[in-house]
Amino acid sequence: MPNNKIEDILKSFNPEKGEVPFSLFIDNEIYELELATVFKKSWLFLGFENMIKYPGDYFTTTMGEVPVIVTRDQNNQVRVFLNFCIHKGMKLCRATQGNSQFFRCPYHGWTYSNDGKLVGVPYYEPAYVNNLDIEKQGLIAVPNVKLYKGTIWASLAEKPKPFDDFLGDMKLYLDLIFDMFEGNMEVYGGIHRWLLPVNWKIPLENFAGDAYHAPFTHASAVSIGLRGAYGNNVRILYPGEGHGIVSVPGGLARKAVDIDALTPFRDRLSKAVETLSQKYGEFVKNMFPFGPLNVFPNFSMHFTWNYIIFRVWHPRGPTLTELQGGILVFSDMPEETKRQILRRALHEFGPAGVLEQDDAEVWSKISENGVSIRKGSIDPKLIYTRGLGMDVEAEKVLGKGAKGRIGEYYSDVSLRGFYSTLKKYLTGEE
Amino acid sequence: MSVSYDEYMEILSFLYKEAMLLDDKKYKEWLSLLTEDFEYKIFLVDFVPYTNEGPKLITILDEDRKAMERRINRLYTEYAWAEDPQSHTLRVISNVMIESKVDNVYNVRSYLVLHRDRGDLKDEVFYAKRNDKIVKVNEGYKLSKRDVIIMESILRERNVSLIL
Numbered sequence: 352m353p354n355n356k357i358e359d360i361l362k363s364f365n366p367e368k369g370e371v372p373f374s375l376f377i378d379n380e381i382y383e384l385e386l387a388t389v390f391k392k393s394w395l396f397l398g399f400e401n402m403i404k405y406p407g408d409y410f411t412t413t414m415g416e417v418p419v420i421v422t423r424d425q426n427n428q429v430r431v432f433l434n435f436c437i438h439k440g441m442k443l444c445r446a447t448q449g450n451s452q453f454f455r456c457p458y459h460g461w462t463y464s465n466d467g468k469l470v471g472v473p474y475y476e477p478a479y480v481n482n483l484d485i486e487k488q489g490l491i492a493v494p495n496v497k498l499y500k501g502t503i504w505a506s507l508a509e510k511p512k513p514f515d516d517f518l519g520d521m522k523l524y525l526d527l528i529f530d531m532f533e534g535n536m537e538v539y540g541g542i543h544r545w546l547l548p549v550n551w552k553i554p555l556e557n558f559a560g561d562a563y564h565a566p567f568t569h570a571s572a573v574s575i576g577l578r579g580a581y582g583n584n585v586r587i588l589y590p591g592e593g594h595g596i597v598s599v600p601g602g603l604a605r606k607a608v609d610i611d612a613l614t615p616f617r618d619r620l621s622k623a624v625e626t627l628s629q630k631y632g633e634f635v636k637n638m639f640p641f642g643p644l645n646v647f648p649n650f651s652m653h654f655t656w657n658y659i660i661f662r663v664w665h666p667r668g669p670t671l672t673e674l675q676g677g678i679l680v681f682s683d684m685p686e687e688t689k690r691q692i693l694r695r696a697l698h699e700f701g702p703a704g705v706l707e708q709d710d711a712e713v714w715s716k717i718s719e720n721g722v723s724i725r726k727g728s729i730d731p732k733l734i735y736t737r738g739l740g741m742d743v744e745a746e747k748v749l750g751k752g753a754k755g756r757i758g759e760y761y762s763d764v765s766l767r768g769f770y771s772t773l774k775k776y777l778t779g780e781e
Numbered sequence: 782m783s784v785s786y787d788e789y790m791e792i793l794s795f796l797y798k799e800a801m802l803l804d805d806k807k808y809k810e811w812l813s814l815l816t817e818d819f820e821y822k823i824f825l826v827d828f829v830p831y832t833n834e835g836p837k838l839i840t841i842l843d844e845d846r847k848a849m850e851r852r853i854n855r856l857y858t859e860y861a862w863a864e865d866p867q868s869h870t871l872r873v874i875s876n877v878m879i880e881s882k883v884d885n886v887y888n889v890r891s892y893l894v895l896h897r898d899r900g901d902l903k904d905e906v907f908y909a910k911r912n913d914k915i916v917k918v919n920e921g922y923k924l925s926k927r928d929v930i931i932m933e934s935i936l937r938e939r940n941v942s943l944i945l
Contacts, residue, residue, distance in 0.1 A: 445828070446828055446829045447827055447828050447829060447934070448827070448829060449830050540840045541837070541838070541839035541840060542827075542839065543825055543839050543841050543936070544839075544934060544935040544936065545935070546935050546936065546937050547939070548903065548939060567860075568862065570858070570859075570860035571855045571858045571861050571862075574854075574858040574860060575851045575854045575855045575858065576851070673935065690843070693840065693843060694843035694844065694845075694848075697840065697841060697842050697843055698842075698844065698848050698851075701841050702841055702936050702938075702940050702941045703823055703841055703842040703940070703941035704842075705852060707940070708863040708940040708941065708942040709860075709861070709862040709863050711939050712862045712863040712939065712940065712942075713862065714939075715901075715903070715939045716901075719901055719903075
C-alpha cells in the first residue's frame, strides 16, 4: 500500500509545471524516501573549518537524521565519522562541541582516537584477544568529505556525484562570498538550535527563491522603520542543480537603521565588490551583496550589507526541522564590529528576530493545517506557477559573467528547479 | 552588603508588576520601566562537557533600548503575525535573590516560568534564569539590564516573540 501511495503522490508531482502536492510536506512515506535518497546521496553542508580550528576540536551534527562527529585529528586532517560506537551502537559523543584527542564510549569504555582508530577495549585480554582484530576496527567513516574554501561538506553515498558537478553554476555565487573572506571566516556567537514544527523544505523556500512572501509576512519591518519599502529590484536566480538565489542587489538594506557601527563591515564589502567584479565579471556590481540563497538540499545563507547568516535545515520528521544557524564575520575585524553585526542579525533572524518569528508562526500553522487536511485523504496541489516561462538568461539582466536563469521578484523559477531536482532523487534518476 | 526586608519586598513588587504589565499587554507602560541605556540579551545553553566556567551560552538576542522600542512598536502594527491573534501568557516569577547592591544599583537573580497559549494544541512553556540590574530612581525602580538564559540547548518553542 505505501508504495502505491508514493507512486500516486509522485504522479501528481510535476514541478516543471508548477504542481507540488501538499503531501510532500506532510506525509511520512515521502519523508522517509527523502532521507533514503536526497540525504543519502547528495553532498551535505556540515560546518565551517573555523569551528574546528585546532587539533582535537570537534562538533557533532547530522546528515539527514544520521548523527556524525566532525573532528580535526592530531595530524590536522578533518574527519567525519558516524556518531556511533561499533560495539553496541551507543551515541559516542553527546556534546555539541569540544576538544578531545579521544572519544570514549560511556557504555563499556571502548575508546577511539580522533583519527577513528579503536585504541582501547577494556578486558581486551583475555576476553577478545583471539576474537577481535582490534587493528582493523574503528569508527565508521563517512565515505566522502570535501573541504571547500573554509567550508566542510560530506556525502553518505559511496560514489556521489563529483562535488563540482553537484554545485554546478552555484559555485560561482558561493565563490563570491567565500573568496571575499580571504580565509578570515569566523562563526561568531555560537550555533543556535531551534526545533521548528514544519517540514524542512518550507523554511528554505524563503532563501531559495521566495521573495514574494517578504512584503506580506514581513510588512511590520517597514511599519517600524527597520526597512524601506520592499523594492522591485529583487530578482530570482536559478543557477541549476536545485540551488537557488534571491538576488537583492545593493540598495534595499542600505536604508536600514542602526548601521553606524557596521561601517567596517560595509567598507569590506564595498572593497570586495571591486576586486570580485574584476575577477568574475561586471555582473557582480549588479547583485552584490546578493541576499538569501540555498544550496540543495538544506544549506541556506543570507548575505546583506548588515550581516551574513547561515542556516542548516536538519530534517527531524515529516513536520519537524531542527534549524542550526549562526552568523559569519571576518575574524580580523574589531570585536565591537563583530558584536554589532551579531546584534543586528539577531534583531531580524533567529527565534527572537522580528522577521523570523513571523516566518515561524506561518511555518507552524502550515503543519498544523497540513496534518489535519491529510487525515481527510485530501492532497491539494500547491501552486508554483509564478512567472512560468518568463525567466531569461541571467547574463541578460545582471551583466557579463552571470550564470543561470533569472526571473522577476515574484518568479518561482528557482523553486521549480529545487523541486525538479528533488523529484529526480525521489524517482531514482539522481 | 545588607538589604532590608522592605527593599527586598520593593524589588519583588517591581518584578511582579513588570510581569503583570507584560501579561496584560501594557507594553508601552512596560517600556516606561526601562532606563535609557537598557540592555537586553537572551541566551540558549549549549550542551557541552562540564567546565568550571559554567554553561556555554549561545546568544539569540542582544538589544538596546532603541531596538526594544522597535520590537514593542511592532506589536502595535497590523502585521505582527507571531503575536496576532494574541497569545495568552502567564508569567511566574520566583527564586528572587538580590545578589549585590552597589549605591542605588541592585543585581537581582530570578527564575521565570512562562506559559503561552497560541490557540492550538502545542504546549509552550519557557523556563529561564534571569539576571537583572535594577536601579533605584526618584520615582521608584527601573530596569537597566536583563540577561535571560533559556534553559534549553535546542529551543523547542516555535519562536521567542515574547519579552522574557
